Amino acid sequence: MRKALHSQRDLTKLHIVVDNDADLSIHPMQLGIIMKDIVEGKANVVAGSRREADSVSLIGGSRNQRGLLFISIWKYFLPQLAEIITDTNRAFKAFEHTTLEKILPMIETYTFAYQVEMLQACISSGFSLTKKGIAYVDSEAASTQNTEDITDSYLNQVHQIIDIAQRFNTISKQDKWLNYFLNISEEEWLKIETNPPKELLNLQNSI
DSSP: OHHHHHTOSOOSSOOEEEEOOTTOSSOGGGHHHHHHHHHTTSOSEEEEESSSTTOEEEOOSTTHHHHHHHHHHHHHHOHHHHHHOSOTTOOOEEEEHHHHHHHGGGOOOOSTTHHHHHHHHHHHTTOOEEEEEOEEEOOGGGOSSSSTTHHHHHHHHHHHHHHHHHHTTOSOTTOHHHHHHHHOOHHHHHHHHHSOOSSGGGSGGGO
16 A cells, blocks of 8 residues: 555555455445445545445355354443444445545554554544445455464454554553453463354353
């Protein structure tokens, strides 16, 4: 995204930068769906979502339970973002270029959770964020969320979400769940991964 901004000599006109996953589980022909509101001046950022009434989504079942738990966790730590969009970890987002110029210096996450941080940075900076339903076809074979290291991966992601929440001041430093996740061991998390609850409130009962 930084390279895309720097490659444009004339930034006086509207430019839009869009990200997408390399497996093209979201077909690029849908670009117009997420660019329209920016072109019409209705939003600074538009996120494609698989969870809208007009979305079409074919998702494999092997990751659903873990995914539901992770969603429950990040929604707790980033409540402002959760009020706007729940499908945060999906690429296919459109950013108006002046918005990117403002938020990119804030970004410190360069792994899976960068998707979440980009959106939270927009909200914390006062930019208008909307969502649009998209068509999506899951590719479990190409997924980086379905490997032998999934336990470490998800636990690291939870820690990254906490780091984002702390840097953007969305959660109290004395919050009980913040301290719970910061001090949980990998062995305890493995027990949770083996039989993950659907809701955050039921999490401690899994250990």
